[in-house]
Amino acid sequence: MANFNHLAAELEQLKKDGRYRPLTVWQSGSGSWMELNGRKVLQMSSNNYLGLTSHPELQKAAIEAIETYGVGSGSVRTITGTLAIHDQLEQELAAFKGTEATLVFQSGFTTNQGILGSMLGPDDVIISDELNHASIIDGIRLTKANRKIFAHKDMDQLEQRLKESGGFRSRVVVTDGVFSMDGDIAPLPAIVELAEKYDAIVYVDDAHASGVLGTNGKGSTDHFGLHGRVHIQVGTLSKAIGAVGGYMAGPQVLKDFLIHKARPFLFSTSQPPSVAATCLAAVRVLKKHGGGLMETLWGNANYFRGTLQKLGFDTGASETPIVPIIIGDPAQTMKVSDRLLEEGIFAQGIVYPTVAMDKGRVRLIITATHTRDDLDFAIEKLAKVGKEFGLIG
Known part of the structure; x- marks a missing residue:
């Protein structure tokens, strides 16, 4: 009979270390605000930098490709x-x-x-x-x-x-x-x-x-x-x-x-042809509108990162829309991530082996679809949780 006890033991150790994380199941599509377990939370861990996952030109291209080529x-x-x-x-x-x-x-x-x-x-x-x-x-x-x-x-x-x-x-x-x-x-x-x-x-x-x-x-x-x-x-x-x-x-x-x-x-x-058509449409959108989308993205990122740094957060070497808050201890990192979710912000904790054992961080990703109100909401909640955990004074 197959024995998976060694896998169960490794999972148990992950739980003891505070590094175990089940999959998060969302009830809405990718966006600035997403539905999780019946409530809207501010999404700050998505790679959807320019908001193209729901762009109408990309959606139209995908539908037309399915009608032309089928689904595979x-x-x-x-x-x-x-x-x-x-x-x-x-x-x-x-x-x-x-x-x-x-x-x-x-x-x-x-x-x-x-x-x-x-x-x-x-x-x-x-x-x-x-x-x-x-x-x-x-x-x-x-x-x-x-x-x-x-x-x-x-x-x-x-x-x-x-x-x-x-x-x-x-x-x-x-x-x-x-x-x-x-x-x-x-x-x-x-x-x-x-x-x-x-x-x-x-x-x-x-x-x-x-x-x-x-x-x-x-x-x-x-x-x-x-x-x-x-x-x-x-x-x-x-x-x-x-x-x-x-x-x-x-x-x-x-x-x-x-x-x-x-x-x-x-x-x-x-x-699938719908995916290829979506990607082609995205390239065309970038050629036409990429400059404006990126200007918004970088304006948001610079504002957010600069404000966190003024508050005293350690944002490491960040110089792009990826803004980590360096915490260190893996278990503490996950506690901060969980606490932020309670406050309405999804910000994934990143711990070993993705980063070094003493370099745990909550990684935030800023997008072009975040509004200034969204960012100010996140800053307010981060300041509250940061003080609770002694990350800032």
Whole structure:
């Protein structure tokens, strides 16, 4: 008889540590205010940066695609799963990003797994920021390439790692564009300069920079004016874009290679046509209205973060709409999160293993759909709970 006692024991330990968290089941769609257990709460943990999940142009595109293509694609991309809507999405995404090509995957997570797991071998080395996303870490685990880590945003250590790696066929420096737990931006110009000095490939995961940085949300490469100098960009269609999926933006040769070698692409049914159409509509909305949406987003983020800092909260290294409140102890972090929910704010506690054991934080994400009244309500409740827990004076 199957025995799952070891799993139950691990779960019990999570509960003792205060790190156990059941799924939260919502009764409404994604928005600034959402319904939870019969009450409206202010949502401050959503990646819906620009509010596109309910944008009428995206909804219309999804409905029309269902009427045209049905609800599914019926196969993987390499058989009958590449419909005209998938091809159109990739063409317009490439034009938007300013790259030769894009290739869409089922998620940002599988994009990193597919690229890193297929393009590198034992003659190559990958050099990764220590705070890169879990999907990058797992992608690196899938490759036979050599691995080196550099301390977070430490350019001296990155250069040392590059110097140590002169004998490899190719060197790949990989970094998040915006780091999802701290809300800080990668020093991409310095990374690019070092990569060029040592003839390395630059690989940037822009999951939290897509729709947030750059002209109309084109990402960190555009934000820093580095077109043509960042070789591989990974973007998400699941956060600011409002739907689900991920993509590689880069050279045509890499796209052609991944079509034949990336296992998540080869062995997963393609996006439903309604999702592809939604993503295409989102790209078009960004081209037309992205600047205005981002202006609102950044105005909200700067106001909120600045006010919390004036109150005395530790917001860490945040410089984007991701605003963590650093607490430390995992159990205390979860208590603060629960207390905020009692006050009408959903702000997820983030603890080990997502962050270091002593770096627990309540992570707040500001969106373009938050009103100033919403933010002031959140600030008032955060000040109240912060004083209760001794986080501020």
